[in-house]
Amino acid sequence: MENQTNLPEQRHFKLSELKRLGYDPYPRKFDYSHTLGQIRTTFDGRSASDLEEKKEVVRVCGRIMSMRPQGKAGFVDISDGNNRLQLYIRRDKVGPENFELFRLFDIGDIIGAEGPIFRTRTSELTVAAVCVHHLAKNLLPLPEKWHGLTDIETRLRRRYVDLIVNPDVRAVFVKRNRIIREIRNFLDERDYLEVETPVLQTVAGGALARPFQTHHNALDINLYLRIALELYLKRLIVGGIPRVYELSRIFRNEGISTHHNPEFTMLEFYQAYSDYKDLMELTQEMITRIAEKVTGSRQVKYRDHVLDFDNWQRMTMIEAIFRFWPDSVTKPEEKDLADVESLRALAKSVHAPFELSDGPGKLCASLFETVAEDRLIQPTIIYDYPAETSPLSKTKPDDPDTVERFELYIAGMEIANAYSELNDPAEQKARFEAQLAARDRGDEEAHAMDEDYIRALSYGMPPTAGEGIGIDRLTMVLTDSSSIRDVILFPLLRPEQ
RNA sequence: GGGCCGUUAGCUCAAUUGGCAGAGCAACUGACUCUUAAUCAGUAGGUUGAAGGUUCGAUUCCUUCACGGCUCACCA
Incomplete structure (x- = not known):
C-alpha cells in the first residue's frame, strides 16, 4: 500500500x-x-x-x-x-x-x-x-474541491463530472426542461396536436442549409437528415389537422460556433386560418409567459443587459436598417434600397458580405444583418422580408417582392422565424425553380425541389401561418448563457486523439 | 476555413533573460470522537499535448502536427 x-x-x-x-x-x-x-x-x-x-x-x-x-x-x-x-x-x-x-x-x-x-x-x-x-x-x-473543474474541454467531454461538481450546470438543464414543458402547455392549451415527422428524408427541405447525408442499405437510397420540420407539418395542415407542432432535433451540416451546434432543437408550429400578424401576438404572449415562468420575472438579466419582456419592439426590416445605420456612414435614402447598384455600394460602405448574383432582396438582408442584428437586444419583432430569401412565404398583397414574414430577435440572436405560408402550388413551384436556378449558380444552400410537397399543396392548404423557434437559443437567453454549448448536454466535439 | 491565444501532477495554477520543474487541494503514512476550505507532522506523485530543430543546456526560442478557447466568415 x-x-x-x-x-x-x-x-x-x-x-x-x-x-x-x-x-x-x-x-x-x-x-x-x-x-x-x-x-x-x-x-x-x-x-x-x-x-x-x-x-x-x-x-x-x-x-x-x-x-x-x-x-x-x-x-x-x-x-x-x-x-x-x-x-x-x-x-x-x-x-x-x-x-x-x-x-x-x-x-x-x-x-x-x-x-x-x-x-x-x-x-x-x-x-x-x-x-x-x-x-x-x-x-x-x-476535481479539486474549491476551484472545481473549469477547463471547458474537459467539462464538455466529461459532462458527468461537470454535473457532479458544478451545481449551476444542472440548474441550466432543469430550466431548459421547464422551458420545453411550458411550450407544450401553452400549445396544448390552444388545441395544438403534437406530432412526429421523419428525420430521414429523401429531400431535405424547409430551410436554406446544407444537410447531413446518409444511406439506407436495404432500399439502397441516399437519405438526408432533416434540416427543418416545416414541409411535413404543412402536409398535415393539408391533411386536415388545423393546429400542429413538433418539438424535436434537426441537423445542419454547417459551422460550429458559440451560437451553432450541428444538431439542435427546434419547435415548429402551424396554425390554419391565420396569418403572420396572428403569430406575432401569439409569440409575444408565449415567450413572455415562458420567461416569467422560468426566471420568475418579465425582466431577465442577460450578460450586461436586462431584457424587458414588458416592452417589445416591432419594426420592418427596412426600418431597422435605417434605424441602426451607423452614424459614421452616409445614411441611404429609401430609393437606394431598391436598386442593385446602390445596394452594392451601401453593402461595401458597411462591409456587408454579398455575392454578385445577389438580387436586391439578398442585399437588403445582408445590410440588415450587418447593421442591425447584433443591436437588437430587447425582444424585437422584425417583419416584412424580401421574397428572394423566403421561398416558402406568402407575398404581401401589394408588393410581390416582399413576404409576410417576421423574425424575433433577443440579445442580438435570431430566436424565431415565422410567416404566412405560401399555399399556391403554382407559385410555390415557380419559387422552387428559382431556387434550383440559384443552386445551378453555386448556391449550395438553395432550396431543393419537392414535387410531393407541390402535390400536397395542390390538394388545397388553408391559409396558414407557421413559426419556428430555436429552443437552444431561447434557453441561452433565459439562463444567461453566452455559448450554445452551455445549454446542450453533449455538444458535438472532435473525437479525442 | 482565416486570425489571435492556450495545452505543466488527478484538479486549479506558478516557474525571472534559455540554467536543478514547484505550490495549494486531492492521494498515501501517522496523530486527533462536534468538524465543515478541519488541524498538525511526514511521504509520494511529471515523457511540461506530440514529433522534429536551434543550443553546452529548452516548460521557455523555431517548425510541423493534435486538441481546445476566443473571434471573423457561413448559418439558426
Whole structure:
C-alpha cells in the first residue's frame, strides 16, 4: 500500500479490500427513507432540542463530496446532485467493523447511511450514523474541491463530472426542461396536436442549409437528415389537422460556433386560418409567459443587459436598417434600397458580405444583418422580408417582392422565424425553380425541389401561418448563457486523439 | 476555413533573460470522537499535448502536427 502512489491503483486496492472484508463491491440496491431534499424540507425548520428528543432515524444515500476524518470519528458530506447533507460517523456508534468500512471510503464514493437526525454544536443538520453502507466505488478522482473543474474541454467531454461538481450546470438543464414543458402547455392549451415527422428524408427541405447525408442499405437510397420540420407539418395542415407542432432535433451540416451546434432543437408550429400578424401576438404572449415562468420575472438579466419582456419592439426590416445605420456612414435614402447598384455600394460602405448574383432582396438582408442584428437586444419583432430569401412565404398583397414574414430577435440572436405560408402550388413551384436556378449558380444552400410537397399543396392548404423557434437559443437567453454549448448536454466535439 | 491565444501532477495554477520543474487541494503514512476550505507532522506523485530543430543546456526560442478557447466568415 505504501508504494501505491498511483491514484487509480490505490482506489482499486481499496475495492479489493472491500471484497476481502466480505462486502459486495457493487451492491444491487439501497432502500432510503428520504431523498436529501426531503430531509431538508422535513428537518431544516426543526430545533436541536426537538430533534434530540425525537431521535428520528433516517436512511439516506449519495456521493461523498468532502470528508473530515478525525481519528476514531469523522464527518462526511454527501450529495444527491440537488442537496447536500452531513453525516457524523463515530467508531463507538457504528462499531469497529463498520468503522473499518468507513475508513475505506474516498471522496466520490456512493454510500448510504442510517441513524438519527441531530444538529451539531454549529447547528448543522447531520445524520448520526449507526451504520454506513458501501454502494459504489469512485475509481477516478473528482476535481479539486474549491476551484472545481473549469477547463471547458474537459467539462464538455466529461459532462458527468461537470454535473457532479458544478451545481449551476444542472440548474441550466432543469430550466431548459421547464422551458420545453411550458411550450407544450401553452400549445396544448390552444388545441395544438403534437406530432412526429421523419428525420430521414429523401429531400431535405424547409430551410436554406446544407444537410447531413446518409444511406439506407436495404432500399439502397441516399437519405438526408432533416434540416427543418416545416414541409411535413404543412402536409398535415393539408391533411386536415388545423393546429400542429413538433418539438424535436434537426441537423445542419454547417459551422460550429458559440451560437451553432450541428444538431439542435427546434419547435415548429402551424396554425390554419391565420396569418403572420396572428403569430406575432401569439409569440409575444408565449415567450413572455415562458420567461416569467422560468426566471420568475418579465425582466431577465442577460450578460450586461436586462431584457424587458414588458416592452417589445416591432419594426420592418427596412426600418431597422435605417434605424441602426451607423452614424459614421452616409445614411441611404429609401430609393437606394431598391436598386442593385446602390445596394452594392451601401453593402461595401458597411462591409456587408454579398455575392454578385445577389438580387436586391439578398442585399437588403445582408445590410440588415450587418447593421442591425447584433443591436437588437430587447425582444424585437422584425417583419416584412424580401421574397428572394423566403421561398416558402406568402407575398404581401401589394408588393410581390416582399413576404409576410417576421423574425424575433433577443440579445442580438435570431430566436424565431415565422410567416404566412405560401399555399399556391403554382407559385410555390415557380419559387422552387428559382431556387434550383440559384443552386445551378453555386448556391449550395438553395432550396431543393419537392414535387410531393407541390402535390400536397395542390390538394388545397388553408391559409396558414407557421413559426419556428430555436429552443437552444431561447434557453441561452433565459439562463444567461453566452455559448450554445452551455445549454446542450453533449455538444458535438472532435473525437479525442 | 482565416486570425489571435492556450495545452505543466488527478484538479486549479506558478516557474525571472534559455540554467536543478514547484505550490495549494486531492492521494498515501501517522496523530486527533462536534468538524465543515478541519488541524498538525511526514511521504509520494511529471515523457511540461506530440514529433522534429536551434543550443553546452529548452516548460521557455523555431517548425510541423493534435486538441481546445476566443473571434471573423457561413448559418439558426
